[in-house]
Amino acid sequence: MKNLSACIHRHGMMDLSFEYSREHKHIGRCLIINNEHFNGQSRRFGTEVDGNTLRMTFRMLGFSVRMEKDLCAADMRRVLQEESVEDHSEMSCFVCVLLSHGDQGLLMGADGAYISIQSLASTLTSHHCHSLQGKPKLFFIQACRGQLMDSGVETDSVEPEEEEEFAGVSEALEEDFLCCHSTSPVTLHCTLDAQIILVVAKDVTLPRLNLDSVIFLGGSGEPSCRPVDSNSGFAIYQFAATACGTLMREENDQLIYENKMTSSYEVGIGPRGSITRDSFYEVSLQCRYTGISVKALLVEVLPVPPPFGADQPGPLRVELRLGNGVCASKGCMEESVAYTSYYSQSDYPVTKVLRDPVYVEVRLLERTDPNIVLTLGNCWTTPFQEPTSMPQWDLLVDGCPYMDDRYLTTLVPISQDVDFPSHYRRFILKMFTFVDIQFTSPPQETVYIHCKTSVCQPSAGVSCEPSCMRYKRDVSAVKQEEAAVIVSSGAVRIKA
Template sequence: MPKAPVLPVPTDKCQVEEADRLQCGYPGITAEQCKTIDCCFAGNQCFYGKAVTVQCTRDGQFIVVVARDATVPYIDIDSVSLLESTDASCNPADITAAFAIFQFSVTACGTQVTAQEDYVVYENHVSSSYEVGMGPRGSITRDSHFELLFQCMYSSTAVEALIMEVNTVPPPLPVAALGPLRVELKLANGQCRNKGCIEEKDAYTSFYTASDYPVTKVLREPLYVEVSILERTDPNIVLLLEHCWATSTPDPDGLPQWDILVDGCPYKDDRYLTTVIPVESSHGIVLPNHHKRFSVKMFAFVDQDTFTTQNDKVFLHCATAVCHPSSTTSCDQTCHRRRRRRHVAVKVAPNQTALVSSGEVILTAKPLLS
């Protein structure tokens, strides 16, 4: 038996549905032997867990099993491949709904060979691809992407397996407001804990403070945003979000950019549309017209030339204005998908606009291995 890789074991690694379980090792393997090869044992069955498992056989074979649930969001199992090889014979030996299984010779499929003291080291990479959304000023992805370096080390007396994660995981700041109009942008962090609770409401029961930044979020995890007017008590004025967008740096004019709201409405070319959340009078909200809320599913920026993920840092920005409703001016920013939205002409004085930005938000695929 090869020695087990030294890996942190996630607490739910072995909670694999029976229908998805994939046999690990030979029939009749004991629980102790199963654990030795980094697999899970239950009900006299040895099976692969929700992780990436690497095994090195004594006859010089790599066995690499990638679980769909090894990251959050899930990996697209059909997109997993060996990074260094285009040979069709190096494709997965099998793909199930929950796992991709590779088995190949340690001398094949682009494996790199080096000598280290008393060992011969065979090294390869496995990675997943991801879907890219392309906009006029930047590109993003919301899919998990991972890349793993794995090794088999052989000597005359031992076989060892090693996994090293090479996909870097980055970590966000709070409020900036300019001009006579003071506006604040906050990120909500309330939890929906009770049965029957509504996540979009419970999220706004608490907010990140300056000391909480940078804030780390998982790809596709909703980020709940509130923009509010400060130090105004006029119940007749209405806050407008003219444009909200994201950048990879604190500079609101920096590139790449991704639109979130355009004229207060979800950017229509985003596959995961931003959700505009109505603000109602409630505890802590005396003037609902002074507040705007929305949620956006988190993403990472992608290089438009190489389609590789760039900086996992994201900063949100909103250009805001104050509207004064009258008999001829409506301050409603209504959004209709099926019909062209009638543009509302709003007269705004120069000192009634402001740009507000968030602090740094870090996106991660949240590998369960780490």
């Protein structure tokens, strides 16, 4: 609660009444969701006091306050959707306080089910809530971000000008969202005797961070730069402020020590680009000493959201979309339900974890001739929206999986539950990210999927299907009815 209150003060919540009172009748709207009791989970003692204190604080600030208690995951989203259809035109901002159990990027409902914070926040984007367009939407989250017990460290608060920039909380790309967590997966402590202590949760990345791949500016040669302690959940680094390549400089009577922790990764090299499916993590750390005062600052390297990449249907009217169906019963085959529902345009950029399956479907639109066949030539990915941009990584070559990828793309047979199965193509790739083979820049956090498509008419005794026993298809078997068209997906972003 102390950390949450400090977060509110640091981001200027106490000044909102002065900034907006001249312009709006009401200061803003505050929604507090306070989960204390959980099915099969421990009770969150003390959260009732926290909730009542927050309600009283925001009312004193002139907010209209709504308090909800012990909501299941689905009801948490429902309550925010109810707020999204309210008229907030007289409000200057919206504040949501979420008090619950949680995990990395997730909140737990009273029913024990998880829901993503991004999913909750996205209900208030300008697409869903026009009356909050251009207005601040602030989320304060008091919940665990992992399975570890955080005993905390005592340190000075960070000055406002030293705050790290927030990269976004909602799935949509909007600049008026701000999110404060009361806990962090990475903790830095700078001691008065010039020791740097860094505690890193291994689930700070997905897949989990490999400690063997972690180096500081001084490289991995110094034994003192290895973890002094670790278990299945976290690692503790402790070294002198002058060790592990730490840089020292003076600024305005301050002595500043700076270092950077970076993880390495295995790289796959292709003819037009390089990729990895390993986690990448980078954090810059800084200790500032002024007399007997010590300040610590962490800045995580987070992906910068790119613009939305629209489909390019072309004259053939071809669509590339990503399946998002999820198994709801035991024994269900993910592949069989993934293509029962799809991401809509407002869902992009879609967020994935490295090595997650990405279910791709390409289909013909507005055609009813059962004798024509949709064919795929090459399918590839780029870190930028333009299909011809570089670098590139092949997924399919002449309709067949690219053989030099350790994680082969999987071709999926088309089920008979769709009209005109020959008008569809489906395949599954394992999520990756582009990297600079010279290691001069961090990995690109976003990929776009592109496919070159055409329509073919089978001739007697010749199929339009690729023969993937050979590396290249017998192109003479394909009689193209119309010119080939390139179709692209929206942005698919690595979860940070």
